Amino acid sequence: MTWMVTGGAGYIGAHVVEAFRAVGLETVVVDNLSSGHRGFVPDDIPLVEADLNDRAALEGAFARYPVAGVVHIAGYKYAGESVRRPLRTYRDNVTGMVSLLEAMEGAGVRNLVFSSSAATFGTPEAELVTEASATVPESPYGESKLIGEWLLADQGRAVGLRHTSLRYFNVVGSGTDRIADTSPHNLFPLVFEALVAGRTPQINGGDYPTPDGTCVRDYVHVADLAAAHVAAARRLAAGESVEPVYNLGSGAGTSVREIMDAMAAVTGIDFTPEVRDRRPGDPARIVADGSLAARDLGWTMRHSVRDMVASAWSARQAGDRAKS
Template identity: 85%
Template sequence: MTWMVTGGAGYIGAHVVEAFRLAGIDTVVVDNLSSGHRDFVPEDVPFIEADLNGEIALEGAFRDHDVAGVVHIAGYKYAGESVKRPLYTYRANVSAMVALLAAMETAGVQNLVFSSSAATFGTPETELVTEASPTVPESPYGETKLIGEWLLADQARAAGLRHTSLRYFNVVGSGTDRITDTSPHNLFPLVFNALVAGKTPHINGGDYPTPDGTCVRDYIHVADLADAHVAAAQRLAAGESVEPVYNLGSGSGTSVREIMDAMAAVTGIDFTPEVKDRRPGDPARIVADGTLAARDLGWTMRHSVQDMVASAWSARQAWERRAAR
């Protein structure tokens, strides 16, 4: 049994490939390397450099590798940037999924795990988000992820597709020094880059109605997230029932200041973050309830905040050592 991981050369996708390897399940990676890295994919894992909108390449991959299911992670994931590039975002996230589903139908592949997003919720009216919470996305990115979920539901009704979507907030940490987060937009790389450059990281808003005045969010370790993708794939492959959507959340959350404190402790770089004005539309607290995922996928937060920061910092340093060679 082989599972295709789209976007498997990226930060999250490569961790999912690693989790499949640890579970003894073969994978094939499809990635256009627009943001991924070829060396994130182990040498013994088949790699196809292709854009998902190229349906012919996809059909060949399904045929040549006897694919039993797909974990669809590839996409343009930057909410803020998607506002500036809506057409690019829709092509990368919606048109590509249409092509993927068409290729799957042609190949007779019926199982799909979709890497969705908590951006589908927009700004929730409640502090604890469940799968039943209203979806009111506020960016083209969030819209495309919600449309992706709709496409899966439509294809399930029309062609018997078996699927589930995993929604999550902030993915951090590293499960191996071989893979690090190189995004120019994510919190951990932004803070690490600032510290290495001798600059002071900043916090947007310090007067929220939270215990320390800073926003509270869900930060989940990428290795825990990857394990959930494998569990979902295994349930689909076994013909077991799954929910159409699962939230992967902590149920409690972590404040931005707690993250900053952990970064100072782990890196050994003492700093006091600059507190800037609030960003418009930032709610004080958004945390997801992971009860359903715990029930069906064995979801749990296996890593502490300290683990998240320490593993991310270690992988970042290893990346820099490799780049310096």
């Protein structure tokens, strides 16, 4: 049984491939390498270098490999950038999903795990979001992920596609020094880059109604996230029931200042973050209830905040050594 992992050369996708390997399941990666890295894909894992909108390449991959299901992670993942580049976002995330679903239908592949996003919620009214919370996305990125969920539901009704979508917030850490988060838009790489360059990391807002005045968010270790994708895939392959959507959250959250404190402790670089004005639209606290995923997928937060920071810092340092 082989699972196709779209975006499997990226930070999250490569960890998902590692998680499949750990349980003895074969994978084939489809990635256009626009933000992924060929070096993240082990030599013994097939890599099809193709864009999802290249139907011929997708059909060729399904014809060549005995694909039982797809874990769909590929996409344009920058919420802020999506406001500036909405057409790029919709082409990659919506048109690409349509192309993938058409190729899957043609190949008779009926199982799909979608790597969705908590950006589908927008700014929730409640501090703890559940799968039933209203979805009011506030960026083209969040909208594109929600449309992806709608496409899966429609295709499920039309042709019997079995699917589930995993929504999550901030993905951090590393499961192996071989795979690091290299995004120029994510918190951990931004803070590490500032520290290495001798700059002071910044916090946006220190007067929120939270225990330490900074925003509280869900931070999810990438290895825990990857394990949930594998659990969902195995459940689909076994014909077991799944919910259409699962939140992967802590139920408690971590403040930005707690993250900064952990950064200082792990790196050994003492700093006091610069507190700037609040950013418009940043709610004080957003965390997700992961109880449904715990029930069906064995979801749990296996890594502490220190684990998250330490593993990310180790991978960053390994990457720096490899470049030198």
